Amino acid sequence: MSRRNQLRYLYESSRLGTMRAASEKLEVEPSTISRQIARLEDTLGIELIERSRRKIQLTEAGRLSVDYFREIRTAEETYLSNIEDLKSVKSGQVVVSLGDAMINESFQAMLDHFLDENPNLKVTFRVGGASQIISSVLEDESHFGAIFHVTTEPRISIRLSLPQPLQAIVSPAHSFAQRKSVTLDDLSQEPLALPPESFQLRRIVQQAEREQEVFLDCALESESFALLAWFARSGHGVTILNDALLENELRSGKLIAVPIESSVLGSSRISLISRAGRKLPLVAQRLLIHMERYFKQSFDLD
Numbered sequence: 001m002s003r004r005n006q007l008r009y010l011y012e013s014s015r016l017g018t019m020r021a022a023s024e025k026l027e028v029e030p031s032t033i034s035r036q037i038a039r040l041e042d043t044l045g046i047e048l049i050e051r052s053r054r055k056i057q058l059t060e061a062g063r064l065s066v067d068y069f070r071e072i073r074t075a076e077e078t079y080l081s082n083i084e085d086l087k088s089v090k091s092g093q094v095v096v097s098l099g100d101a102m103i104n105e106s107f108q109a110m111l112d113h114f115l116d117e118n119p120n121l122k123v124t125f126r127v128g129g130a131s132q133i134i135s136s137v138l139e140d141e142s143h144f145g146a147i148f149h150v151t152t153e154p155r156i157s158i159r160l161s162l163p164q165p166l167q168a169i170v171s172p173a174h175s176f177a178q179r180k181s182v183t184l185d186d187l188s189q190e191p192l193a194l195p196p197e198s199f200q201l202r203r204i205v206q207q208a209e210r211e212q213e214v215f216l217d218c219a220l221e222s223e224s225f226a227l228l229a230w231f232a233r234s235g236h237g238v239t240i241l242n243d244a245l246l247e248n249e250l251r252s253g254k255l256i257a258v259p260i261e262s263s264v265l266g267s268s269r270i271s272l273i274s275r276a277g278r279k280l281p282l283v284a285q286r287l288l289i290h291m292e293r294y295f296k297q298s299f300d301l302d
Contacts, residue, residue: 004072006040007066008026009022009026009036009037009040010049012025014049015139017056044061047061047062048062049062074140075279077281081282082282092122092281092282093122093124093283094121094123094143094283095141095143096287097127097132097136097141097142098147099128099130099133099148100127101245102245103127104245104247105247105248106247114287123287126142129198129200130149130151133146134153137156138153143274143280144272145272146271146273148164148242148269149200149271150271154276155275155276157277157278159272160271160272161269161271162296163268164242164269165260165266165268166201166205166240166260166266167243167259168239169228169232169246170232170238171233173235174232177258179258180258181261182260183260185214187214187238191220192217192218192238192239192240193222193228193231193236194221194239195225196222201240201241205240208264225245272291272292274288
């Protein structure tokens with residue numbers, strides 16, 4: 001068996017946590033996985049996994065081996081994609097991870113234009129929260145991602161970061177609608193609709209609460225941004241979102257965005273990210289550049 005296949009067995013076992021899980025994904029016997037990893041260790045003359053643990057734990061040599069496998073896999077993908085691109089076929093596949101709320105009408109229009117220019121390209125969008133998106137990019141499951149966040153993860157390269165402050169979203173009939181700004185103290189007197197604590201947006205709000213020692217009353221909690229917007233639109237209270245999530249309703253006047261006097265909420269950003277050191281295939285670079293242009297134009301920062 002080739003060293004590359006042995007490295008793949010090690011990589012999948014590490015990523016999935018056990019050799020059994022890797023065997024199910026690769027459709028081989030667990031004993032085959034174990035035997036080939038052992039042969040790779042014999043060839044290299046060093047242990048790659050810690051045998052005393054039930055869940056796969058890589059040694060330093062194991063981590064180096066997994067990183068090496070990831071690099072040669074992505075290098076091959078880039079090589080084949082670039083060969084196809086040089087043949088002027090503009091084909092290939094791009095995988096992008098982003099938050100569901102980013103896929104509004106203007107995003108769809110941008111994508112429509114891109115696919116018209118690249119009719120043979122397959123684009124896969126994976127939807128998730130910031131932590132899922134970062135993990136997908138780090139594991140090379142996605143070529144790049146878009147998050148409402150600025151990550152400090154050292155293995156992530158921030159390709160573009162633009163301000164997207166969180167604002168109080170209210171109905172036109174709400175008393176806040178006529179104000180130039182509101183404070184967290186103002187918001188503490190109102191029922192709020194917020195995403196759960198697993199969402200980066202909610203964690204930013206909690207950081208603002210701690211900084212100003214203000215407690216906000218969450219009357220409705222939901223993973224659905226549409227439901228949060230409904231809560232404000234129907235007059236039940238206020239939600240805290242950035243205006244990119246509510247493009248159509250803000251433009252039509254069904255909702256009003258009011259700035260919040262908070263350095264934390266005002267410093268929220270939208271970022272395009274990729275794994276540091278990864279050279280993207282040309283087709284992925286093309287979509288990334290297209291999305292960079294779209295985000296800059298959307299926020300009037302060109």
